[in-house]
Amino acid sequence: MPLRAKVASSVSRTAAALSRAAGRGDGSVIGGWIGLKIDPELLAHLAAGRAIALISGTNGKTTTTRLATAAVGVLGKVATNSFGANMPTGHTSALAKAGSTPYAVLEVDEHYLAQVLDATDAHVVALLNLSRDQLDRAREVAMMAQLWRAALIRHPELRVIANADDPMVVWAATPPANHDQRITPPQVVWFSAGQRWHDDSWVCPECGSTIARQDNQWWCTGCPLRRPQPQWSVEDDGVTDPTGAWHKVQLQLPGTVNLGNAATALAVAAEFGVRPVDAVLKLGSVTSVAGRYAQVERDGRLIRLLLAKNPASWLEAFDMADEAPTLLSINARDPDGLDTSWLFDVDFAPLRGRQVLITGDRAFDLAVRLDVNGVPFQHVRTFTEAIQATPPGRLEVIANYTAFQDIRAELDRVL
Numbered sequence: 162m163p164l165r166a167k168v169a170s171s172v173s174r175t176a177a178a179l180s181r182a183a184g185r186g187d188g189s190v191i192g193g194w195i196g197l198k199i200d201p202e203l204l205a206h207l208a209a210g211r212a213i214a215l216i217s218g219t220n221g222k223t224t225t226t227r228l229a230t231a232a233v234g235v236l237g238k239v240a241t242n243s244f245g246a247n248m249p250t251g252h253t254s255a256l257a258k259a260g261s262t263p264y265a266v267l268e269v270d271e272h273y274l275a276q277v278l279d280a281t282d283a284h285v286v287a288l289l290n291l292s293r294d295q296l297d298r299a300r301e302v303a304m305m306a307q308l309w310r311a312a313l314i315r316h317p318e319l320r321v322i323a324n325a326d327d328p329m330v331v332w333a334a335t336p337p338a339n340h341d342q343r344i345t346p347p348q349v350v351w352f353s354a355g356q357r358w359h360d361d362s363w364v365c366p367e368c369g370s371t372i373a374r375q376d377n378q379w380w381c382t383g384c385p386l387r388r389p390q391p392q393w394s395v396e397d398d399g400v401t402d403p404t405g406a407w408h409k410v411q412l413q414l415p416g417t418v419n420l421g422n423a424a425t426a427l428a429v430a431a432e433f434g435v436r437p438v439d440a441v442l443k444l445g446s447v448t449s450v451a452g453r454y455a456q457v458e459r460d461g462r463l464i465r466l467l468l469a470k471n472p473a474s475w476l477e478a479f480d481m482a483d484e485a486p487t488l489l490s491i492n493a494r495d496p497d498g499l500d501t502s503w504l505f506d507v508d509f510a511p512l513r514g515r516q517v518l519i520t521g522d523r524a525f526d527l528a529v530r531l532d533v534n535g536v537p538f539q540h541v542r543t544f545t546e547a548i549q550a551t552p553p554g555r556l557e558v559i560a561n562y563t564a565f566q567d568i569r570a571e572l573d574r575v576l
Contacts (some may be wrong), residue, residue, distance in 0.1 A: 166206040169199035173257040189242060193250035196257060204249055207256035208265070208281035211240070214429050215277060217269040217309075218289025218324075220474045222247060224414065225289060225422040226268040227450045232430035232440035233264050240265040245451050248273050249280065264433065271305055275312035278319070285432040286313075287322040287425050291329040292361045293506070294471040295498030302329055302361045309333035319347040322428045325391040326356040328379060332366045332386060350403075352428050353377070353391035354421020357480075358473035360506065393428045400424040400437070408441045413448045415465075416481035452569055454481075459572065461553035466568065470497070470561045472506040478559045479511040485555035487512060488547045489538075490521040490564035497562050501526040509534040518547050521564045544571040 162170070177192030196203045214233070216226045223245045230241045240259030242251045247268040256265060269277050271291070278286065288309065291302050300308065306329045313321060314336060323334040334349050355377070363372050370383025380387035392403040399409040400423060410423045423444050430440040449455035456465045469478040493501050501523050509531055517538040519527050524540055531538050541547045544567075548556070560568055 162206045162209075163200075165200045166203055169196040169203045170207065170257045172196060172199060173203070173254055177254055177258060189244045189246035189254050190248075190250050191254075192257060193246070193253035193255075196253050197250060204253045204256070204277075204280045205282075207253060208283075211256075211263060211265045212433060213265045213267065213281050213283040213285075214432070215267050215269045215274065215281070215283045215286040216289070216425075216429070217271050217274045217286065218330075219271060219292045219294050219471065220477070221289050221418065221422050221425075222268045222270075224419060224450045224453070225287065225425050226266055227447050228423055228426035228444055229287070229429040230266045231443040231447055232426045232435060233266055233433050234443060235430070235435045235439050236264060236433060238262045238264070240267075242267055243451070249277060252277060252281070266429070271309075272300065275308060275315075278312055278316055283316075283319065285320040285322060285429060287429050288324060288330045288334060289422075289425065290324055290327045290356070290358075290473070291333070292358055292471060292473040293503065295500075296503070297498050297500035299498075303366050306330070306333040306366055310335075310337070313347050317347055320432050321347045321349045322425060322432070323349050323351055324356070324425075325351040325353045325389050326377070326379075328362040328372050328381075328386065328388075329366060331389060335386070349389075350393070350428055350432075351389045351391040352393040352421075352424050354395050354424050355417070358476055360472070393424050395420045395424050400427055400441070402427070402431070402437045406437070408437050410441055411445045413445060414450070414454050416477060418477040418480065452565070457572060460548055462548055462551060462556045463554065464548075464556045464558060464572070466565065467557065467559045468562070468565050469559050472503055475507045475559070482557040482559065483555055484515055485557050486516040486518070486551040487557040487559065488518045488520065488541075488544075488551075489527060490519070490558070490560035490568060491524060491527045492522040492561060492564040492567070493526075494522070494563045497564075504530040505533075509536050512536050516551060518550060520544070520547060521560070521567075544568050 173192040173196030176195045180191050230239050233239050240262045242255040247270045310333045324330045365381040367386050368384040394401050401407045427437050453468045467478045469475040520541050
């Protein structure tokens with residue numbers, strides 16, 4: 162690397178270490194921020210010479226990145242932003258900290274995918290899904306799909322792993338009819354994991370007609386856009402690869418959605434030459450992801466933390482949670498988005514019949530929503546109060562970003 166990049170990388174690692182030592186966080190943002198101030202091209206310098214996979218989408222990025230890192234790890238050491246710092250500052254810090262590694266698997270915020278593709282010259286990108294998320298400050302879903310589509314066209318050498326079940330992703334990964342025919346579009350490998358959230362993809366992004374669905378198929382009623390045939394698919398409790406071979410997947414992570422994340426991870430690893438039969442053995446080593454899914458015993462309660470940040474992810478969280486007392490926590494701080502009206506896009510009916518407790522800065526917004534849905538609840542001010550209000554046994558906790566971190570802090574960061 163150029164001398165400036167070497168200095169910037171060293172300073173980045175030092176700043177991150179000091180942040181961790183001072184208890185100011187894991188250093189995954191500040192290190193990259195300082196490094197990029199010294200050398201604005203630092204991310205490109207650190208990425209050079211590595212085979213890189215990028216994982217992006219509205220939901221599932223962190224978990225899929227962790228699973229893909231484990232799968233690619235069959236080949237050797239893999240750099241990754243394991244704490245979920247998914248913007249260029251986080252990528253820069255992760256690569257600087259890792260030192261020289263032949264591979265990197267990086268989670269990328271969907272808004273920054275184009276920028277990170279340009280900087281890293283990635284080998285493969287996995288596109289998971291697109292749905293509404295923090296619309297008070299983020300792009301609308303169709304605009305995000307357009308951003309992705311334009312970015313992919315600029316990288317014809319890229320290998321794309323894309324979700325065949327999401328019309329927005331399929332459209333983004335498909336070159337427009339009027340694209341420059343002299344430029345070969347990226348190669349796309351499709352995966353199918355099932356998609357239960359449809360409310361952001363009833364209208365075709367190409368022509369504006371209705372998207373029709375039957376069983377696991379979907380198609381536009383006004384243009385040729387339709388579900389492509391996937392090469393990777395979830396079947397029962399395993400994944401079928403492009404050769405037709407079925408691989409049983411034994412995860413320690415809950416929910417059917419994580420089988421889909423596992424299928425994506427296997428597809429990513431295959432692009433690096435990892436055989437599915439070898440990669441699948443590594444997936445079971447993942448027990449928690451930045452505290453998500455972790456189980457902690459406290460005062461006779463077995464507590465499990467689930468992160469849910471938007472309507473689609475709350476739907477999946479209800480699928481993961483056991484029929485047990487459940488604590489819901491909602492904040493509306495800057496990382497969460499300030500608008501809580503999205504709560505009315507979530508159907509809380511699956512919680513009927515169980516003990517439900519609510520807490521967080523915007524607990525009363527949640528209270529109104531639960532009342533409309535006919536779900537009885539009890540308000541608690543602290544996590545300790547929630548433990549005292551529930552009987553010994555399982556306690557499920559579902560929280561959005563900062564509420565999740567608040568509860569981890571109340572658990573004395575034992576996660």
